[in-house]
Amino acid sequence: MTDLVTFGETMLRLSPPEGVRLETAQRFDVRVGGAESNVAVAAAALGLDAAWLSKLPRSPLGRRVVHELRGYGVDAGIAWDDGEGSRLGTYYLEPGGEPRGTDVVYDRAGAAITTVSFDELPADALEGADYAYTSGITPALSDAAAGAARDLLCEARSTGTTTAFDLNYRSKLWDPREAREGYEALFPHVDVLVAARRDAEAVLGRDGDAAEMARGLAGDHGFETVVVTRGERGALAVHDGEVHERAAYGAETLDPIGTGDAFVGGFLAKRMRGGDVPAALEWGAATAALKRTVAGDLAVVTPEEVERVVSEEDADISR
Amino acid sequence: MTDLVTFGETMLRLSPPEGVRLETAQRFDVRVGGAESNVAVAAAALGLDAAWLSKLPRSPLGRRVVHELRGYGVDAGIAWDDGEGSRLGTYYLEPGGEPRGTDVVYDRAGAAITTVSFDELPADALEGADYAYTSGITPALSDAAAGAARDLLCEARSTGTTTAFDLNYRSKLWDPREAREGYEALFPHVDVLVAARRDAEAVLGRDGDAAEMARGLAGDHGFETVVVTRGERGALAVHDGEVHERAAYGAETLDPIGTGDAFVGGFLAKRMRGGDVPAALEWGAATAALKRTVAGDLAVVTPEEVERVVSEEDADISR
Amino acid sequence: MTDLVTFGETMLRLSPPEGVRLETAQRFDVRVGGAESNVAVAAAALGLDAAWLSKLPRSPLGRRVVHELRGYGVDAGIAWDDGEGSRLGTYYLEPGGEPRGTDVVYDRAGAAITTVSFDELPADALEGADYAYTSGITPALSDAAAGAARDLLCEARSTGTTTAFDLNYRSKLWDPREAREGYEALFPHVDVLVAARRDAEAVLGRDGDAAEMARGLAGDHGFETVVVTRGERGALAVHDGEVHERAAYGAETLDPIGTGDAFVGGFLAKRMRGGDVPAALEWGAATAALKRTVAGDLAVVTPEEVERVVSEEDADISR
């Protein structure tokens, strides 16, 4: 039986070698990335049965996505799109240090998932699942994707599955006003909300400190749990009216992309393994810290490593 | 003053390492490819002033295309598209030996060039140019692109520039019936036609031997020159009623992609350098043979190398 | 429900870049290879549900094997070995043209699988499977492995699963006399025998032409089907007393390793899809030919590609 079902877009991720600009690149590293599959990979790495649902073009590129995710132990439930013009969303990631900053060039318009409906997804995995997860990127893709996200959360809840949602605001996809509307259409179906503090401010117009934000959101929308993440300043959760905080673990950052998804994956994994919210915050923070040391979006970690970080043991050369 | 002006789409070309399938690739080599820019590069390599006109998204990827072509000495005249959703056509090239065969996965729908008009192109280079060139791929892209191709050929001719056109039939873009219609709308504005024998058969419904085909096409459409190419069996031209043949030069093929464009580039280069049609066939064949030894779509060659092949000198280790 | 269950050793495969010798290599490509998992990958690629059973050390290297095979859609049923000294078999592949030849350096002694017992394998997949497969490498590894292979074939047969076995003689593991003994201990539990002609000669002492060999083996051991493979000279099967032959399809060989396993995978896949023996020979030969164009041991192919080869269509550049 599947523990966690996620739903969302996963794209081909193309990135030049370190320090090389897209404008002059002669080689791309090929990976796949998507918030929801990233979360599924983290959960699978931590020992859960995780599935990811999506729509992909029936092409070598669509199969490329499935090939990679399956390698990480994620069960891919795909609505294959046979349409001639069907395409895979692609993005070009150009990492850059200060003051340049990392740039992302999206080429995702018209991807297969923009026509997805809940009915065409092979959603058997949903039945009896512990958790279902999607993020705020999905409703930004198209009305159809927004509808499928809503249907999936509804359906999940109707059979006792806990639903989780991360705001994941993307300014290149919609503006704050549209995003707020999109989020609020889903909130009634969400049990666990994860929100980056800057998204809660910029999109939902929340202010005050993180605890006030979390309490406010929980109160206004009836979420069972609200987690507010603040990057290096750690995370905070409100659950059953109680506030729990967890500082971030120190990390030498090799690749920051996917840190937030690793946090969610770690948090949910611990919840599914029966941990309480404080323990889940620890797992989230530890998975996120480990992710920062790994190239690519994905949290290639083990439960043992997460436990070691949580117990704050020294990480010297082990030989 | 520019010798040759070409117009058409150039795409990002992504290809996995030798023997690796798209489905499992972890690295892509990044190049750019397009029939018309390939021809411009070959001509520039052979000492001509060559320009290429197109429409590109104003993005790092658009600049990537210009960066590469300029390196080969081609003057890029670009209508930059500032539209938010503007995108660059992309294709995935997966080379494969027999019986697998090479596969091309296009992701070019909605590329910036599909909205091009002749008026927005910085076409100053056209003025006084010797030759203008486009291929049958351009009208297959969109009605707008077909219109721009027609306007460009018209305009070129009106000021005494010779126009050249290669059928370049692409079955993934249109069917033979559509293609024939598209070609015939341009034929009245074309002086020099280049046609692969298999395209002349499949699309234009020509039969008989190559000489008959060439004569027939010249007669029916009033072309000044018709070149029929037959891959390893060489090429044949009808010009001023005379038939000229040229066998292909033997080549160890490292990468066959772009051979046809190298032929056209070599042929036109020799014509622009004042050679007659038989000499131009030799240059076309020699440039094509050299191209086969070079990785990528582009004919990175020198006039001296072409001359050496034409004079059929031995190519041993030179040290 | 699983269609095919295979059992055997899969090793880490380390190989230097083309033309570089192990003695001086500074980089290895890392892949995994094993006859039985190769067969499972080919079957999965051709649309079957395929599982592979084995024993691996609980270590990053053990997980490396599972990671790769899962990517290809193979369900890995692993007995994880927690023993401190538990190790993964490794081999170094040094491809070399004539007259050097390809060399394989094994470092597989004492691998986890040498202590495997059938009982510790998570063999649920076996229940109701169409086919079970192992090869003559397995009994060469250790007495324990030989016993597990025998138990697995027995168990499979007892519940109506057809069993298949490929001799796969490896002279670096045992001598012909030992091998013959090892094979003959398994033959009573085998329905479908695949034998390279050279192995049938050298190990089983068979002579005569391939048809005689196949008939003789079928007669002596009561196999339902015997397939004799002869490399580029094609394959031949005796089934229900009838002889079927199939020439090899021509192929440009980029990497010959794994061709035999691709043949078996294609053959069994077609049988499982309901094809008769002649059709299965076609699929075997076509899968093998396609494999030759792909780097690595694995047949990364699609059913459509196999069908296209079988129908002997031209494989030109498709664009």
Add this chain to the structure above:
Amino acid sequence: MTDLVTFGETMLRLSPPEGVRLETAQRFDVRVGGAESNVAVAAAALGLDAAWLSKLPRSPLGRRVVHELRGYGVDAGIAWDDGEGSRLGTYYLEPGGEPRGTDVVYDRAGAAITTVSFDELPADALEGADYAYTSGITPALSDAAAGAARDLLCEARSTGTTTAFDLNYRSKLWDPREAREGYEALFPHVDVLVAARRDAEAVLGRDGDAAEMARGLAGDHGFETVVVTRGERGALAVHDGEVHERAAYGAETLDPIGTGDAFVGGFLAKRMRGGDVPAALEWGAATAALKRTVAGDLAVVTPEEVERVVSEEDADISR
């Protein structure tokens, strides 16, 4: 019409992978580098028409240099040297962290440029140019190169072009006494002087603070503008008797080589775009900071990026 004309040596730059020493390297990254072409590339990246003049051997290596610079949009005006022994200057760059330090091994003696004369340069671009630039490396190469630099600055000035000169002292090419003599022979023809503080001290014997240095140099030699650069401590200019300072922008340094040239390119670009000296210092500092995040000598940046740094906006992941 060209905005900026530069003149100087550009060499092949060969460097081993990160952390690998020349003594054991098995691979070199191939780039080209030269102070004056670096400045031209930065200016071209920032939207100016930039040309670079030099002398190169007529060989694949000479063409290699032109190929790369043209890619960046620089117009290369080359005196091609057909002499049999003509060679391209080469340098080996071995980056090393503290306490090892970066090492440069020059192999530039007898390069084609050492025989250059102003008359053989295709210097049409000079006519009507806004700025002409060379650096103190050029006169260090040979008497001929020193003469050509002087002639070029003279000629430029005589037609109203502003001349700029960066000391760029190289201790492996000459000693301070020789350098001072070489510089002072050019000073009468220079309008804008750029001097690293350490060069002004070590070679020109200037002391005091940077403002005193700049005023002193301006006073003694009649420069219109003097810019003194102090690495991470920022830059200072004296222009029309006024002192302007600009702190360096913070940067995560991936590759420091070429930072100084990026500064000059940014400074001159802003001047040519009509900016005043304080604004030009901002552009210089911002271009230099961006350069530090890019691999190689060249400032692959855009005017928009420079503006963003100048406006001190945050550079987070943009997605």
Add this chain to the structure above:
Amino acid sequence: MTDLVTFGETMLRLSPPEGVRLETAQRFDVRVGGAESNVAVAAAALGLDAAWLSKLPRSPLGRRVVHELRGYGVDAGIAWDDGEGSRLGTYYLEPGGEPRGTDVVYDRAGAAITTVSFDELPADALEGADYAYTSGITPALSDAAAGAARDLLCEARSTGTTTAFDLNYRSKLWDPREAREGYEALFPHVDVLVAARRDAEAVLGRDGDAAEMARGLAGDHGFETVVVTRGERGALAVHDGEVHERAAYGAETLDPIGTGDAFVGGFLAKRMRGGDVPAALEWGAATAALKRTVAGDLAVVTPEEVERVVSEEDADISR
């Protein structure tokens, strides 16, 4: 005549690209590593005649080890093992930043060296050597290796060669109690002891500050010299009753592996070149600092570089 003879195991070192985990790696960098050969390489780099003795399988992999060490100028005295199952020890190095830490997966059980005896080593080099060196890894490998180490130290001493020994405790090979026993069996034959402070504490049960440790060890076992190393806090030696301290030189660490061996190599090299203990500590510290800037286990440095670090000159870009 050889200056330094070392004896110990050298393994194949396989490591994935930066940031990639063993579990997903597709490429390994291939190097060789072993404490004793690392020391020999450092000494050879610093101008000494250094030899390394060991036992290796007669295979391409055994030759791979010799190939690399010879390149660094080390004379390899090998007992070649012709046994069929003879294997080379291998280890997988997975570097990871905090909080993950670097992991080492050993696959060294049953390596050829575990059956070594002193008599089979081609130990001519020992005669007349200045120093002989082995480390605490050797006796951990097997009883045979421990015996060979003891015999070698005995033999060396009997002919006036000074013997040196570094504890090099490896928790994956034995526990502290076993290690202490193993060390103490060798101590009577050791003149110079090098001990990481943490090993002296954990294995030998020493406490107090480093000077007390060193004095205690010297007193208890009669060592001529005891060096206690404390990583970034520097090293301390007791020699002839006097204490000498040396802070570590600052270094940007690209690869920390092998730093300790570089220290020993530098220390012994200076001693062999006639330096006193304080000077040797300087050389040890400088060699270690330089090593940190170089990829791989080995100290690819020159005596001139070490001298420059010792004299604390600035290491800027040298050009």
Add this chain to the structure above:
Amino acid sequence: MTDLVTFGETMLRLSPPEGVRLETAQRFDVRVGGAESNVAVAAAALGLDAAWLSKLPRSPLGRRVVHELRGYGVDAGIAWDDGEGSRLGTYYLEPGGEPRGTDVVYDRAGAAITTVSFDELPADALEGADYAYTSGITPALSDAAAGAARDLLCEARSTGTTTAFDLNYRSKLWDPREAREGYEALFPHVDVLVAARRDAEAVLGRDGDAAEMARGLAGDHGFETVVVTRGERGALAVHDGEVHERAAYGAETLDPIGTGDAFVGGFLAKRMRGGDVPAALEWGAATAALKRTVAGDLAVVTPEEVERVVSEEDADISR
């Protein structure tokens, strides 16, 4: 005691990836190559003690050459040049299939070896050596190098060492008339002459069949042995008045560079191991055939492999 001493220039060899032209290369593979060191490497690989004498700049690049050759077991006897402008000869190898052909761009003028004298070479190895070898490239480098070659051959012979010389005509270094003069100055000191048939024709003006050439050369100059090589048509020797022929062994050629030197290395190795001339021709031909399967100039082979080729055993996959 050294078996073989060779003397000559070894250069840095820089080559682009397959199919990439120097004009556009972004990466070079770094190797070293030189006829005489190639011969020494082949001999060392075949079990002989081989030394190579030369003059190199005291620089990381000079050390790079020694590092590589030592790795192959060659003892490098170097006159280190401390001169400031001292440089290492370099060549750029651009392999190309037909009709392009492989191109070599030399950048070797003024290399350290051009000032070599026999006296400064550490030629102790010569004493008691079996064979001394140099090639016709050495006298082409400079008068000094020609003199050193002559002195070395003289000195060798005076102490009973057999001298061998390969014409190795290089048209980029001198013309046939100069070469003939250079060769003939050395012939009186040569015992064994190796001559490519085309060099014997073009430079020495010999005609007739290979046997006539060999007899003529032996007769005219008193050589003990003359070997005439004819590429794929095999080799022929005249020794003691008898003619011996040996066909080439078939080979799949991955890299032809260095085949001739491998032949010489194999031939001399067998002679030094006591083989007669026919056996030496076999070893030469087998070493050459094996070399063709290995990337780079060097014959990385074993005596066992050579024996296997000579015995014409099959080279299939060995596993």
